Amino acid sequence: GIPTVAVYARDDAGAPHTLLADMAVALEATGPAAYLDIHTLVVTAQRLGCDAVHPGYGFLSERADFARACAAAGLVFIGATPEQLDLFGDKARARALAAAHGVPLLPGSAATGLAGLQAFFAAQRAQDPRCGLMLKAVAGGGGRGMRAVLDPADLAAAYARCTAEAKAAFGVEAVYAERLMPQARHIEVQVLGDGRQVMALGERECTLQRRFQKLVEIAPSPALDARLRQHLIDAALTLARATGYVGLGTFEYLVDPTSTDLPYVFIEANPRLQVEHTVTEAVTGVDLVAT
16 A cells, blocks of 8 residues: 555666556666666655665665665665664674674685685685685675685686676675585575564575575475574574664575584575565465565
């Protein structure tokens, strides 16, 4: 029952979302750049008398500067607070929060340049000559700006590709590295908070991927026993409560149920709606967007 305005890049004129809203407005640019133009989006919302902005997933959905621009323009940003977007949108800072609260992590680097990543890789290889790295964009998600590196000789080329992808997709080119967990399963816990209380709505497993793009989501995960599932949920709630979390969020882990010393590690949190939220909706019966 809420009147809505959809925006679209010039080359997205036929996209389905333009047909579902009460009004669809063309942006001046084409491609991803259209959806990364904060000034134009805010001015368009003001011009059309909008009360609120729902950022969806991807593009500006994790950008604190966009949330702040909305607030400055008198628009409600439907999502996490700017401070939470700053924190969880920077995966290196999210790792630091997890470390401070005793949530297990893989060895990782700071968000640094190529020289720093090379030094980190060398240090990891000194401990295990066969280990690899995973390069990851500090901002964004969806598999953009990610590369597995198994040979130090390939690091420079992978770094160049990751920074270019991250810059194009999210407007932030910084990347960091984690030690590769080759046999990991990928599990994510869905949370919902109102700033005072936070609840978990179970987990999804998204291990089946191609080029770090999730292909199949399963809920609940068939790989978890009750004890390990509770550990993941407790860790997600701990981190969400530590920040007074607002809105929808997904706390993601790598899990190796066969490991006795490190069965799970926190990798990142996405402080936004996920494209795969519908799987949780189907299992729980909760309309996450409406809630």
